[in-house]
Amino acid sequence: MFYVDVDNFKYINDTYSRxxxxxxxCQLSNLLEKTTSKYDYVARWGGDEFVVIVPYTDEEGARALQRRLGSALFISLEEWKTLVYLSVGYAVCPDESTDLGELLRMADKRMYKQKFSQHND
Structure with missing residues (x-):
């Protein structure tokens, strides 16, 4: 399971419009669907957050997909001269938990860890 967040979404809404x-x-949704397989599930979780469920993926596969998502989802908005930054966290079922709520919390925690490490480098 992956948790994807648009880091600078408020800035985009405030600067360029809702x-x-x-x-x-919409672009992010399309890119998530193109980056994942036909067996994966992509859903908008709320606001600027998405959840991606990737069945039968171990931690090594999750890390590989996290890197792939991070590089594929670097969306450039050329006409506004700005970039969309994403943070991606994951959790692996059943290795880390079988509880959906716990998996979401773990993925969310990793996503925030990535978000803050990216902006403090």
Whole structure:
């Protein structure tokens, strides 16, 4: 399971408009679907967050997909001269937990860890 968050979404909405923010979310949704397989599930979780469920993926596979998502989902908004930054966290079932709520919390925690490490480098 993956938790994906648009780091600078408020800035995009405030600077360019909510309509632009909606277009970014649509682009992100399309890119998530293209980056994952037909057996994976992509869902908007709320606001600027998405959950991706990747069945039958171990921790090594999760780390590989996290890197792939991170590089594939670097969306450039050329017309506004800004970039969309994403943070991605994951949790592995059943290795780390079988409880959906716990898996979401773990993925969310890793996503925030990545977000803050990216902005403090």
């Amino acid at each position: 309509e632009t923010g909606d277009r970014v979310l």
